[in-house]
Every structure is written in C-alpha cells, then in structure tokens.
Amino acid sequence: MTGTILVTGGAGYIGSVAVKALLKKNYDVVVIDNLSKGLKKLVDSKAKFYELDLVDDLSKVFEENKIDAVIHFAAYKAVEESMENAVKYSDNISGTINLLNCMVKYSVKKIIFSSSAAVYGEANGVLSENHDTNPCNYYGFTKLECEKIIKWYSKVHGIGYVCLRYFNVAGDGGLRYLDPDAKNIFPIIMEVLVKKREKVVIFGKDYDTRDGTCVRDYIDINDLVDAHLLALDVDYNGIINLGTSKGASVKELVDWTSEVIGRQVPFEYGKRRAGDPAELIASNEKALKILNWKPKRTVKDMIKSTYDAYKESFE
Ligand SMILES: NC(=O)c1ccc[n+]([C@@H]2O[C@H](COP(=O)([O-])OP(=O)(O)OC[C@H]3O[C@@H](n4cnc5c(N)ncnc54)[C@H](O)[C@@H]3O)[C@@H](O)[C@H]2O)c1
Known part of the structure; x- marks a missing residue:
C-alpha cells in the first residue's frame, strides 16, 4: 500500500514510533491525538497533527486529507482506572464508532486496530486467537x-480490518519515551535503577511456573510496529495475536536486568495480586502465517533499550 495513513493516538508510546516508521516507508502521515497522555513533541514534524478527541467532529481531518487507511492506537488504557471511570473508558468505544462512521462517509477502506490480550481475561497458558474471550476489566471489555x-x-x-491483540509491549522505539505513570514491570524496574523507586515488588512467588513468579509475553515495540506495516498490506480480515510465543517470569526480568546493566536490581517478594494468572503467552503462529511476521528482538534487547532511555533522562 502507498498513500496517506491516519494514525490515531500518534503522540503516544507506540503510535509515535509507528508514525516514524510509516514516514520512513514514504507514507504520508496524519495524526489525531487529544494529548490526554501523548506528547506533541513525540510526533515527527513531517506528520500533519490534529489535536482532537476521537469523540469530537473529525470531518475536518477527512476533508483536508485523502486518507487511504487508518491505524487506530488511540485509547485510554489504564486497567484500574477503567474500573473506576467507565464513563471515560466508554470513549474508547464511542470514539471508535465515530472514526468508523467517518471512514464510511469518506470511503476509507482499511483499519488496523490496537486490541489487547486483556480481551482474554483471566486466561492461563499459551493462547491462540480462538481462545475464549472473557475480559475481567472494563478496559478489556x-x-x-x-x-x-x-x-x-x-x-x-x-x-x-486487522485487529492486533498485543501482549506486553516493551522496549524503546528510538524516541526515548518515559512512561509518566509507570504501572508495568519494565518502567517500574527502570525507575528502581534510576532511584525513583526503592525496590521492585514481585507479587507472588508460589505460582505454578519455573521459578514461582508470573510469566508474561513481552514484545518489543519495534517488532510490534513492524507487524502494523505488514498488516496494511495483507488481504485478510480478522484478529491476530502479537507476542513472541515465549514468556519471561518477573524474577527473570529482574535477574536479566541486573545482568544486562551490571548492577543488582533491589527487589522483594510481596503477596499475590487478585486476578493475576500464572502464565499468559501469545501463540504467534497466525501472525507468522498471515503477516509473515516474526519477532526479532529479545527481552534483553528490550531491557537494554529501555534502560538507555531512562538513563539518559535521569543522569
Ligand atoms: N502498551 C501496551 O503494552 C499495550 C498493550 C495492549 C494494547 N495496547 C493498546 O495500544 C494502543 C496504544 O498504546 P500506548 O501504549 O501507545 O498508549 P499511550 O497512552 O501512550 O497512547 C495512546 C494515545 O492515544 C491518545 N488518546 C487516548 N484517548 C484518545 C481519544 N479519545 N482521542 C484522541 N486521542 C486519544 C493519548 O493521548 C495517547 O497519546 C492503545 O489502544 C492500547 O490500549 C497497548
């Protein structure tokens, strides 16, 4: 595909890296972001930027640009907040409907949607796209x-359409992004390393996993963005998991970080958190088959790139 791609949420962690990658592939790029979490400075200046909320009137964007496809990243994504503020998170749904209505009106024929492993809910093990969906929080819903x-x-x-169900996205995409509201294990470990936090708390050490701590599937942001570029070009409508088919335990993340950085990461064990499954891993067979996509970066690559981003900002 060639032409103009509308990237919603293009000022966010993943969207801003996707914008750069699209520009590198010679697409024209238009970004919509309400800057509720994203930062304008992350948006490449070669992209055309609209500060708009997806629930607002978007006709201006479609009138002023001939959009060929949409990559739809924009969403509120904090799981706990979604359980406290369903009104806000309902905008994820109404904003998507508003966007789709514009696509119909302006004859835009393709959308790549950022979905999430959260749609599976309290599942366990290696999940294919056919696994039951049963979200256990409003965000996943x-x-x-x-x-x-x-x-x-x-x-x-x-x-x-291609709905891409991401597992745990990590690593730096070259923009030195720092999560302003760290809730995931990668930024939390980094905040300990740069002394913004005292220690990493590992929730539970008696799970049925190789070292007793929870196992998750971490996918590098650059590999994830590559999958979006491939999805633009496939003649396929459906759902595809994006993960590595491998998992890393929380304890392994702490140990590997100590190894990569050459400094011990302080940690302690805490109690299990309610609703945390032992192991959540994506089967990525379908991504390989449909997109001809395979993750190239390892967890240690993700640790290294994230640390470089944090180190630069705190030293
Ligand atoms: N980061 C992950 O590990 C992960 C995992 C699974 C799914 N996802 C999904 O991937 C997408 C991108 O995630 P991210 O990590 O880059 O998050 P992010 O919060 O950094 O980026 C989302 C962007 O969308 C914008 N936005 C939110 N609601 C909006 C609205 N109503 N109108 C306009 N802009 C709006 C925000 O300002 C932000 O810039 C999200 O849909 C998220 O749910 C992320």
Whole structure:
C-alpha cells in the first residue's frame, strides 16, 4: 500500500514510533491525538497533527486529507482506572464508532486496530486467537466491543480490518519515551535503577511456573510496529495475536536486568495480586502465517533499550 495513513493516538508510546516508521516507508502521515497522555513533541514534524478527541467532529481531518487507511492506537488504557471511570473508558468505544462512521462517509477502506490480550481475561497458558474471550476489566471489555463493531462495519460497509491483540509491549522505539505513570514491570524496574523507586515488588512467588513468579509475553515495540506495516498490506480480515510465543517470569526480568546493566536490581517478594494468572503467552503462529511476521528482538534487547532511555533522562 502507498498513500496517506491516519494514525490515531500518534503522540503516544507506540503510535509515535509507528508514525516514524510509516514516514520512513514514504507514507504520508496524519495524526489525531487529544494529548490526554501523548506528547506533541513525540510526533515527527513531517506528520500533519490534529489535536482532537476521537469523540469530537473529525470531518475536518477527512476533508483536508485523502486518507487511504487508518491505524487506530488511540485509547485510554489504564486497567484500574477503567474500573473506576467507565464513563471515560466508554470513549474508547464511542470514539471508535465515530472514526468508523467517518471512514464510511469518506470511503476509507482499511483499519488496523490496537486490541489487547486483556480481551482474554483471566486466561492461563499459551493462547491462540480462538481462545475464549472473557475480559475481567472494563478496559478489556472496550477493546473486545471495538473488535466486534469493526467486524460488523467490515461486513456492512466492506472495510478491511486487522485487529492486533498485543501482549506486553516493551522496549524503546528510538524516541526515548518515559512512561509518566509507570504501572508495568519494565518502567517500574527502570525507575528502581534510576532511584525513583526503592525496590521492585514481585507479587507472588508460589505460582505454578519455573521459578514461582508470573510469566508474561513481552514484545518489543519495534517488532510490534513492524507487524502494523505488514498488516496494511495483507488481504485478510480478522484478529491476530502479537507476542513472541515465549514468556519471561518477573524474577527473570529482574535477574536479566541486573545482568544486562551490571548492577543488582533491589527487589522483594510481596503477596499475590487478585486476578493475576500464572502464565499468559501469545501463540504467534497466525501472525507468522498471515503477516509473515516474526519477532526479532529479545527481552534483553528490550531491557537494554529501555534502560538507555531512562538513563539518559535521569543522569
Ligand atoms: N502498551 C501496551 O503494552 C499495550 C498493550 C495492549 C494494547 N495496547 C493498546 O495500544 C494502543 C496504544 O498504546 P500506548 O501504549 O501507545 O498508549 P499511550 O497512552 O501512550 O497512547 C495512546 C494515545 O492515544 C491518545 N488518546 C487516548 N484517548 C484518545 C481519544 N479519545 N482521542 C484522541 N486521542 C486519544 C493519548 O493521548 C495517547 O497519546 C492503545 O489502544 C492500547 O490500549 C497497548
């Protein structure tokens, strides 16, 4: 595909890296972001930027640009907050509907949607796309609803779609992004290293895993973005997991970070958290088959790139 790609959420952690990658592939790029979390400075100046909320009138964007496809990253994504503020998180759904209605009106025929492993809920083990979906938080519910609505718009209006269910995205995409509101294990470990936190708390050490701590599937942001570029070009409508088919335990993350950085990461064990499954890993067979995509970066690569970003900002 060539032409103009509309990137929603293009000022965020993943979207801003995708914008750069698209520009590098000679696409024209238009970004919509409400800057609720994203930062304008992360958006490459070669992209055309609109500070807009997806629930607002978007016609200006579609009138002023001939959009060929949409990569839809924009969403609120804090799981706990979604359980406290369903009104805010419902915008994930209404914003998506608003966007799809514009796509119908302006004859835009393809969307790549950022979905999440959160649609599977309290699943355990290696998950294929056929695994039952049963979100256990409102954030995951909004993602699943969006997937369903997109599928219907595809049926009714012939919009091509790929819903990509990301597992745990990590690493630096070259923009030195620091999570302003760290809730995930990678930025938490980094905050300990740069002395913004005292120690890493590992929740639970008696899970049925190789070292008793929870295992998750970490995917490098650059590999993730590559998958989006490939998805633009496939003639396939459906859902694809994005993960590595491998997992790392929390204790391994702490140990590998100590090894990569050459300094012990202080940690302690805490109690299990409610609702944390022992192991969550993506089967990525379908991504390989449909997108011809394979992750290239390792967890140690992710640790190294994230640390470089944090080190630069704190030293
Ligand atoms: N980071 C992960 O590990 C992960 C995992 C699974 C799924 N996802 C999904 O990937 C997408 C991108 O995630 P991210 O990590 O880059 O998050 P992020 O918060 O850094 O980026 C999301 C961007 O969307 C913008 N935004 C949010 N709601 C908006 C709205 N209503 N209108 C306009 N802009 C809006 C925010 O300002 C932000 O810049 C999200 O949809 C997220 O749910 C992320």
